[in-house]
Amino acid sequence: xxxxxxxxxxxxxxxxxxxxxxxxxxxxxxxxxxxxxxxxxxxxxxxxxxxxxxxxxxxxxxxxxxxxxxxxxxxxxxxxxx
Numbered sequence: 793x794x795x796x797x798x799x800x801x802x803x804x805x806x807x808x809x810x811x812x813x814x815x816x817x818x819x820x821x822x823x824x825x826x827x828x829x830x831x832x833x834x835x836x837x838x839x840x841x842x843x844x845x846x847x848x849x850x851x852x853x854x855x856x857x858x859x860x861x862x863x864x865x866x867x868x869x870x871x872x873x874x
Contacts, residue, residue, distance in 0.1 A: 796844050799853035810844030814856050817841050821851035822859030829859070 795803050796810045813829060814821035815838060822829055832838035845851040848858070848866065858866035 794844065796846050797850065797854055799850045801854040806846065808846070810846055812845040812848060812851055814843045814845060814851060815841050816843050819856045820859050821845060821848070821856040822862040826859055826862035828861040 794806045794809045796806045797814070798804055811824070812821050813824050813826070815829075815832075829838065833842075845854070845856075848863075852858075852870075857870050860867040
């Protein structure tokens with residue numbers, strides 16, 4: 793079982809793993825293979841604040857912004873509409 797965050801920002805249990813990972817403090821989400829997130833995880837400074845989302849819609853409605861490194865298109869759209 794996996795714990796994901798829904799669009800309301802509340803955790804729920806899912807039988808399916810999340811497709812996106814996020815950082816609770818910085819409110820940024822991205823792909824699970826994001827080079828920037830993987831570097832942070834390797835340093836050990838990220839794991840305690842890691843959250844997961846099933847969809848990008850869940851992440852954005854929960855108040856997270858797209859990662860500029862692994863999601864440049866959605867990030868550009870987010871930045872334009874800020």
